[in-house]
Amino acid sequence: AQSVSQHNHHVILSEAASLELGCNYSYGGTVNLFWYVQYPGQHLQLLLKYFSGDPLVKGIKGFEAEFIKSKFSFNLRKPSVQWSDTAEYFCAVNAYSSASKIIFGSGTRLSIRP
Amino acid sequence: EPEVTQTPSHQVTQMGQEVILRCVPISNHLYFYWYRQILGQKVEFLVSFYNNEISEKSEIFDDQFSVERPDGSNFTLKIRSTKLEDSAMYFCASSADRDGHEQYFGPGTRLTVT
Numbered sequence: 001a002q003s004v005s006q007h008n009h010h011v012i013l014s015e016a017a018s019l020e021l022g023c024n025y026s027y028g029g030t031v032n033l034f035w036y037v038q039y040p041g042q043h044l045q046l047l048l049k050y051f052s053g054d055p056l057v058k059g060i061k062g063f064e065a066e067f068i069k070s071k072f073s074f075n076l077r078k079p080s081v082q083w084s085d086t087a088e089y090f091c092a093v094n095a096y097s098s099a100s101k102i103i104f105g106s107g108t109r110l111s112i113r114p
Numbered sequence: 115e116p117e118v119t120q121t122p123s124h125q126v127t128q129m130g131q132e133v134i135l136r137c138v139p140i141s142n143h144l145y146f147y148w149y150r151q152i153l154g155q156k157v158e159f160l161v162s163f164y165n166n167e168i169s170e171k172s173e174i175f176d177d178q179f180s181v182e183r184p185d186g187s188n189f190t191l192k193i194r195s196t197k198l199e200d201s202a203m204y205f206c207a208s209s210a211d212r213d214g215h216e217q218y219f220g221p222g223t224r225l226t227v228t
Binding site: 036042043044090102103105 | 145147157221
């Protein structure tokens with residue numbers, strides 16, 4: 001069965017610090033990978049996605065993620081966080097051969113100290 | 115930018131009552147989904163729907179749940195006899211393509227069963 005693990009439940013950083021949120025997935029076949037963000041009081045928004053090609057993908061708001069197939073990982077990074085990045089971040093996988101359901105990780109709450 | 119909308123934003127109901135959660139997907143999308151998130155837990159897939167049929171459903175989606183596209187714009191989730199454990203945030207999503215590469219999520223309906 002497919003699963004997604006996010007190892008950090010809550011991360012607290014100061015503004016301008018660098019961010020890396022870990023994500024590992026479990027699935028033996030071809031996958032599509034996503035990071036979604038949920039700002040306080042708002043709905044899930046797609047931050048970035050990986051389908052194929054360059055394993056380093058860039059998303060909105062300066063975020064990027066690197067797909068490392070050998071490690072089954074898709075970590076999210078940002079070189080310098082801002083207070084407005086305070087949100088819940090969800091890693092997710094969509095198995096290419098499935099009927100398209102998205103499997104989500106448990107989420108990482110990011111708090112930025114101004 | 116087109117958005118998925120959901121109504122109501124918050125529904126309070128008594129155990130055993132029927133509830134209908136409504137969603138208006140993005141107008142040219144053909145694939146529709148329901149997910150839920152119990153407080154403090156991960157977002158879980160419930161069901162996917164295409165061409166007036168369920169494409170896939172999870173173990174959570176038992177006989178108490180049903181989905182319908184009653185007209186050209188709405189997509190509904192009905193829970194026949196609500197239980198306390200149905201209390202959760204319910205998210206609707208829609209996608210233009212079969213593999214659900216990019217699903218657009220609505221703001222969610224918070225269902226509280228008392």
